[in-house]
Amino acid sequence: MIEQRVARTAGEVLEPARRERRFMTGSEAVKEAILRSNITMAIAYPITPQSESMHLVGDLYAEGYIPDYFRGESEFAVMSQVAGAAMGGVRVFTATGGPGTLRAFEMFPCWAGMRLPIVCCFFTRGVNSPLSIQPDTIEMAFLLDTGMIMLHAEGAQDLYDFTLRAFAIAEQTDVHIPVGVFADGFFVTHTREMVAVGPPDLKLPPYDPHRSPVPAMDMEGVPVRHMRDPFVMKSNFISYAAHASWQQEVMAAAERSRKYVHQYLGGLLETEDEDADILIMAAGTAVSQSREAIQLARAQGIDVGLVKFKCLRPFPTEEVQHLARRARAIVVPEFNRVGWLAREIKAVVDDNSRVVGAPRVFGGMTMPSEMILAQLKACVPATR
Amino acid sequence: MKRSLIRMSGLGGQGLVTAAHILGTAATKDGLVSTVNPFFGAEKRLAPAESYVRISTEPIHQRGEVLFPNIIMIFHPHVITLGKCYTMPFFDGLQPEGIIIVNAEGELGIGREDLDKLAALGARLYSIPATAVAVEVAETELATNMAMLGALIGVTRIVTFASLREAVLERFGGAKFVASGTTAALDNVLAAKFTKMAQLVDKNMAVMEAAAEAVQEHSLAAPRKGGCHVCGRQG
Numbered sequence: 107m108i109e110q111r112v113a114r115t116a117g118e119v120l121e122p123a124r125r126e127r128r129f130m131t132g133s134e135a136v137k138e139a140i141l142r143s144n145i146t147m148a149i150a151y152p153i154t155p156q157s158e159s160m161h162l163v164g165d166l167y168a169e170g171y172i173p174d175y176f177r178g179e180s181e182f183a184v185m186s187q188v189a190g191a192a193m194g195g196v197r198v199f200t201a202t203g204g205p206g207t208l209r210a211f212e213m214f215p216c217w218a219g220m221r222l223p224i225v226c227c228f229f230t231r232g233v234n235s236p237l238s239i240q241p242d243t244i245e246m247a248f249l250l251d252t253g254m255i256m257l258h259a260e261g262a263q264d265l266y267d268f269t270l271r272a273f274a275i276a277e278q279t280d281v282h283i284p285v286g287v288f289a290d291g292f293f294v295t296h297t298r299e300m301v302a303v304g305p306p307d308l309k310l311p312p313y314d315p316h317r318s319p320v321p322a323m324d325m326e327g328v329p330v331r332h333m334r335d336p337f338v339m340k341s342n343f344i345s346y347a348a349h350a351s352w353q354q355e356v357m358a359a360a361e362r363s364r365k366y367v368h369q370y371l372g373g374l375l376e377t378e379d380e381d382a383d384i385l386i387m388a389a390g391t392a393v394s395q396s397r398e399a400i401q402l403a404r405a406q407g408i409d410v411g412l413v414k415f416k417c418l419r420p421f422p423t424e425e426v427q428h429l430a431r432r433a434r435a436i437v438v439p440e441f442n443r444v445g446w447l448a449r450e451i452k453a454v455v456d457d458n459s460r461v462v463g464a465p466r467v468f469g470g471m472t473m474p475s476e477m478i479l480a481q482l483k484a485c486v487p488a489t490r
Numbered sequence: 491m492k493r494s495l496i497r498m499s500g501l502g503g504q505g506l507v508t509a510a511h512i513l514g515t516a517a518t519k520d521g522l523v524s525t526v527n528p529f530f531g532a533e534k535r536l537a538p539a540e541s542y543v544r545i546s547t548e549p550i551h552q553r554g555e556v557l558f559p560n561i562i563m564i565f566h567p568h569v570i571t572l573g574k575c576y577t578m579p580f581f582d583g584l585q586p587e588g589i590i591i592v593n594a595e596g597e598l599g600i601g602r603e604d605l606d607k608l609a610a611l612g613a614r615l616y617s618i619p620a621t622a623v624a625v626e627v628a629e630t631e632l633a634t635n636m637a638m639l640g641a642l643i644g645v646t647r648i649v650t651f652a653s654l655r656e657a658v659l660e661r662f663g664g665a666k667f668v669a670s671g672t673t674a675a676l677d678n679v680l681a682a683k684f685t686k687m688a689q690l691v692d693k694n695m696a697v698m699e700a701a702a703e704a705v706q707e708h709s710l711a712a713p714r715k716g717g718c719h720v721c722g723r724q725g
Contacts, residue, residue, distance in 0.1 A: 129514065129515055129518050129524075154532070239531065239532060240529070241554075261553075290553075292527065292528075292529060292554070293527070293553040293554050294553075296527050296528055296529075297525055297526065297527035297553060298511060298514055298515075298524075298525065298526040298527065299524075299525045299526075300518065300523075391553050391554065394551045394552060394553045395551070395552060395553065395554075397551035398551045398552040471554075471555070472553070472554030472555045472557065473554070474557050474558075475552055
C-alpha cells in the first residue's frame with residue numbers, strides 16, 4: 107500500500123501537475139480514479155461488463171485504501187445500501203450496468219430526491235430479450251429523467267477523469283445530487299489503451315457532510331424523515347405541497363450543476379470544426395467511431411464537424427441550439443435501437459428535419475465508421 | 491507504418507485475451523500506438539472468443555470489433571470448421587493482401603471456395619502447429635497463445651522480441667491483472683506449472699522464438715487435379 111496524502115484542494119488531484127501514461131483497460135481506469143477519490147465505502151454486485159471494475163475496487167479495499175467494502179445481495183440492495191451510506195454522511199461509490207441498472211432502477215430517482223451525492227458508474231449493455239452481454243446504450247434512455255447528472259465517457263481517459271470529477275460536481279452544496287458516469291461496456295471497460303493518471307500518493311480532500319444542503323444522520327430532517335415518516339401517510343395535501351416544491355428544487359439543483367460541469371469538465375460539450383456544413387453529434391463510443399468516419403469523409407472532400415456530448419443531464423440545450431444554427435444536417439450515430447440522443451436533439455433545434463437519427467446499431471455489435479460515412483455521403487446531395 | 495488491424499479468433503481458454511494484451515503492450519513499448527479489446531459471450535471454455543489488436547504510428551479512435559482486418563490469427567481449427575467465430579462468412583472483411591495465420595497440424599480445414607477467395611485478395615496464408623510447439627517447448631498447451639504470437643512475429647516482425655519479453659514479464663510477474671475470474675484461476679494453474687517467474691518468461695519466449703521459425707507459408711494457387719487443397723502436394 108502506498109502512503110497517501112490528502113490534497114489541499116480537489117484541483118491538485120483533478121488537474122495534477124504530472125501525469126503518468128499507462129496502458130490499461132477502462133475497468134482499471136476506474137480503479138485508478140477510486141484510488142485517488144478518498145471514498146469511505148464501496149458496495150459491489152457483479153454484472154458483465156461491470157464486474158471487473160468493482161472487483162478491482164475490492165482489491166483497493168483489500169490493500170487498505172478503502173475503509174469499507176462489501177458485496178450486496180442484489181443491485182437493488184446495493185443501490186439502497188449506498189443510499190444509506192450517503193445519508194450517513196460519507197463518500198460512497200458503486201457501479202453497475204445493463205440488466206443490473208434496471209434491477210436497481212427504483213433507487214435512482216430516490217437518490218436524487220434524497221439529495222445524495224452518490225457517484226455511480228454505469229457500463230452500458232443490452233437489456234432486451236434476446237439476451238446480450240454486449241454494449242448498447244438503451245439504459246441511458248431510461249435514466250434520462252431520474253434526476254441524476256449524467257456524464258458520458260468516450261474512452262478510458264474520460265472514464266478516469268469524469269469519475270474523479272463527478273465527486274467534485276456531486277458534492278457542491280447547491281447541487282448535491284447523484285452523478286452517473288456512463289461508459290460503453292466492452293468498448294471502454296475491456297479495451298486497453300493509454301491513460302494518463304495522476305500521482306497515486308495523492309487523494310481528494312474528504313467529503314464534508316456539513317456542507318450538505320440536507321442534514322446527514324438526522325432522523326427528524328430530510329432526507330431520512332422523508333423515508334421513515336412519509337408525508338403521504340399523513341395527508342395528501344401536505345404530500346402534494348412537498349412534491350410541488352421538492353421536485354422543482356431537485357431539478358433546479360441539476361440546473362445549478364452546469365457551472366460546475368463547465369469548471370471541472372470544460373463544458374457540457376466539446377466541438378471540432380463546429381462551423382462545418384454537416385455536424386455529427388454523438389456521445390460515448392459513437393464519438394470515437396465518428397472521429398474515424400470524419401477522417402474518411404474529409405479525404406473525400408466532405409465538410410463535417412463533430413460535437414461530443416460529455417454531459418447529457420443537464421442537457422446542453424442552448425449550446426446545441428447555437429451549434430445547430432448554421433449546420434445543414436446533423437447526423438446522430440447511436441448504439442441503441444430507439445435513438446434517444448437524436449430525440450433529445452430534435453426536441454431543441456429549429457427545423458429538426460435536419461436531424462438524421464442514423465446510423466444505429468444495437469444488441470452489441472460495433473458501428474463501422476463506414477456506416478457513418480455512408481450517412482454523411484447521403485447528406486451531401488441535399489446540402490450542395 | 492500502415493495501420494495493422496488484427497483479429498484473433500479462437501476458443502475460450504486458449505489465451506486470446508492474454509495474447510492480445512501482451513502484443514498490445516509490446517507495441518506500446520516499441521513506441522507504437524495500440525488499443526486492445528476482447529469480445530466474448532458469457533464466459534465458458536471452448537465457446538467462440540475473439541480479441542482485437544490495433545497497432546499504428548498514428549492515434550487510433552475506432553473501437554470494438556475489427557471488421558476489416560489485415561491480419562487474422564486462427565487459434566483453433568473449429569473457428570473455421572464449426573463456425574465458432576463472430577463473422578460469417580469467416581473471411582469476409584479481410585483486406586487485400588491480408589495475412590492469415592492458422593494453428594494447425596496438417597489439414598488447415600479451409601475449403602476450396604475460401605482459398606480461391608483468399609487467392610483473389612492476394613492474401614498470404616501461413617500455418618503453425620502452435621499447440622504442438624507449446625507442448626514441445628514449454629510442456630504445456632497453455633502456451634499455445636505464445637506460439638501464435640511467435641508465428642505472427644515470424645511473419646510480420648510487427649513488434650520486437652525485446653518488447654514482448656518485457657510485456658510477458660509485466661503480464662505474469664508485474665501488477666495484479668484481472669481480465670475475468672476464470673482468467674485469474676488459469677493464471678494460478680500456470681504459476682504452479684512453472685517454479686520461477688524467470689523460467690516462465692524464458693519458456694514463453696522460447697515458445698515464441700521456436701514458433702517464429704516454424705511458421706510455414708502455403709501457396710493459395712489452385713491445386714493440380716487430385717492434389718492437396720492447401721499445399722498442392724500430389725497423392
